[in-house]
Amino acid sequence: MSQKLTSRAADYSKWYNELVYRADLAEHSDVRGCMIIKPYGYAIWEKMREVLDAKFKETGHSNAYFPLLIPKSYLSKEASHVEGFAKECAVVTHYRLKNAEDGSGVIVDPTAKLEEELIIRPTSETIIWNSYKNWIQSYRDLPLLINQWANVVRWEMRTRLFLRTAEFLWQEGHTAHATKKEAIEEAEQMLHVYADFAENYMAMPVLLGRKSESERFAGAEDTLCIEALMQDGKALQAGTSHFLGQNFAKAFDVKFADKEGKLDYVWATSWGVSTRLMGALIMTHSDDEGLVLPPALAPIHVVGIPIYRNDEELALISEKFTELGKILKAKGISFKYDNDDNRRPGWKFAEYESKGVPIRLAMGPRDLENGQVELARRDLKTKEIVNWEGIENNIELLLEAIQTNLFQKAKDFRTANMKKVDTYEEFKAQIDAGGFFLAHWDGTIETEEKIKQETQATIRCLLLDAEEEVGKCMVTGAPSQQRAVFAKAY
């Protein structure tokens, strides 16, 4: 807790990396591109997982588990899927090591070569649809609503903690339906589950939209997404939900008999969010002092720190805090009492500030005498002296207020950084400053690519609730029916 973090203004990217280490969330491992999620970071991920898992179950989904390893040939079965994923696979070719004859350690045993190489799953459509083939015969077997919590590996060349790592943790839903309509509704439903989670738990406002063709998931007919705006003005795709049409059903020959006995391919969706959400959470709320967490996902809601000169004072303060801890626990509020004698109060203040604990209470002998306590609020960095009597109710209301405030602040920021532009000149002049830009686009891949080449901005999405608005493409002048959302993105 020695040095201050690099400020966001000075170097946003450096600030992010330092913060992840300072808040003890994660670190790089010696294995290229793979991260270690440390206990405090993992505790936040566990909270995310718990909330999402309950939402998946409420909407009728069950969890299951499919193999980590996928035969190489499966990837090839869906043509566009293999194009999207073959380039970044970890490939298992052997199944045994042996001692080197020169005693230098272990080497791969050349006699233990696999007949067909196995891929560590980059996503599980292929292995899951290979199973669904046997699980689905009739309309009675539908809908099939399954989710999996798993690790996946994509051999990314440029990695950043949480945002882009070779191995990451995620959930992937894979559903099968009797009708196209039902599958589309499922994809939309899950997008709304993600949006609800992002806004009401992460306190992160999101745009709900549809990807342009070139940004679609490899193998999907339609990719829906939620897009958030980070404090540096860059967009971050926080979750996707795909309508897969009958592509995987055809690739893996999954047909069902309807009530009349007629055979047809089933309709599919898949949808996922990952540990990338941790990066989104950090970059939405945190400040130059460190992490800022919405109470709904904070592992510790309140920390209590004693300030004392002798054991007698410590004993009296400890009694108060211990009692409060019990009361808060009964309210579902997690309280940590830090009476570690090896650290000074100032060190602890900085520590919990950097870890984003929403409320800090500090009590000294004078507070004890006056029936008061110092209460510091992480989001606003305000401090006040409040009455000890009834503090639990004060805390409860304050946590709600912090949650609301963080969302509102992020939403105000997005509102201030989302604008309509009508000419390409305007667009080019402003895009580097960051933000979402609503601009008319002629709908062609060529124009999209030109914009990307010239500005590095991509189409983040076509808003689901966009107003229809006839206009002209800012680049080509060709007619357009709707504005697309452009931004530079993570």
Next chain:
Amino acid sequence: MSQKLTSRAADYSKWYNELVYRADLAEHSDVRGCMIIKPYGYAIWEKMREVLDAKFKETGHSNAYFPLLIPKSYLSKEASHVEGFAKECAVVTHYRLKNAEDGSGVIVDPTAKLEEELIIRPTSETIIWNSYKNWIQSYRDLPLLINQWANVVRWEMRTRLFLRTAEFLWQEGHTAHATKKEAIEEAEQMLHVYADFAENYMAMPVLLGRKSESERFAGAEDTLCIEALMQDGKALQAGTSHFLGQNFAKAFDVKFADKEGKLDYVWATSWGVSTRLMGALIMTHSDDEGLVLPPALAPIHVVGIPIYRNDEELALISEKFTELGKILKAKGISFKYDNDDNRRPGWKFAEYESKGVPIRLAMGPRDLENGQVELARRDLKTKEIVNWEGIENNIELLLEAIQTNLFQKAKDFRTANMKKVDTYEEFKAQIDAGGFFLAHWDGTIETEEKIKQETQATIRCLLLDAEEEVGKCMVTGAPSQQRAVFAKAY
């Protein structure tokens, strides 16, 4: 739900395999040795995970996540560890596929070869201790109490669903301590956590013991274990807790400064249970009709089945069951109302019997009239007509009684199948019939190996609470201080 299961008496192994499929718990995937855990099986594993996770947290542990992939050289750092695990590793050698030039699909891109091969973790001691090196400097950093829920891969040649699979799910605790005493106490504490879970949730009695030297974990100084007895008389190791001494601290150079500033290597433990527990659960309680589940781990506690001739009757019965469902939910009892019109009651009875749902309620028009319901108990296969009024209290008590009964039945079975033998002739004559055998052993690896060669029985453990008893080794006649527990094992 057509055919009956093969009976346990006819072919225990076949019965097990059929049951896993019939109860919809898991299935083989096309990937050699890897299983698919189906939603119903995964729901039981989730319950196990939830209970264990809470116990780990109560005892002060935090979850974290370490990389799936381990550099090959790490394995070699602890001498006996590499001997134990190098032989069964999945090895990643490349990181990209490309299209075959002849258009036949994708092939491994030879230019994308890793400089150092990566191993899919068979267990994570090496990668975790490589991190602990940076996390531990002083006594203030100790104890370090971390657990990980993860998938691991061991390239087993003969696999069986849940019992032995190439990929399996597990938790692995890895702790670091300042003193030997504290590390030993931690290993013992976690063994007791496992035993408590096995007995009070799985309703599976276990022996608590210590492994003989030859059965120890590769890299451990002492391996503690819980051992259960399956219905076919074979033993199953259900969990292990290792005192690792300073072996990994030395291999990865992890030292800490004590209060006086003196440097020493830290002391370590590791401990784990896996999806193997699913196999143990199945084989402890199930019968020729299918799965039998202890209520503490059953995803569905009670199923309600309507018997009706017309919509009007169905509506009246549905009303009753729906109301009951709400009352049970409030009590934390999970209730499934199966009003699927596509299946007949007889089919449903067999279905829930094979899935081990502890209590089945069936209500027809006559029951409705009389204010009664038919209640069937899965463990005893008894049926009775009971009053509808107050059924929720009846169910609550019954679930407790079923839990107790299953444990007692399993314990009685073990008592009946655990005997002292004093001569090798006696031992050889009885070992094939199954059970635990308490016999004197001279403590040498040679004798242990001879017994294994001649009878296929192994030393399961040396009981922690064994009475000291001077005797003579049943094989060599050499003096012995304690009886060892022998059995044939999974």
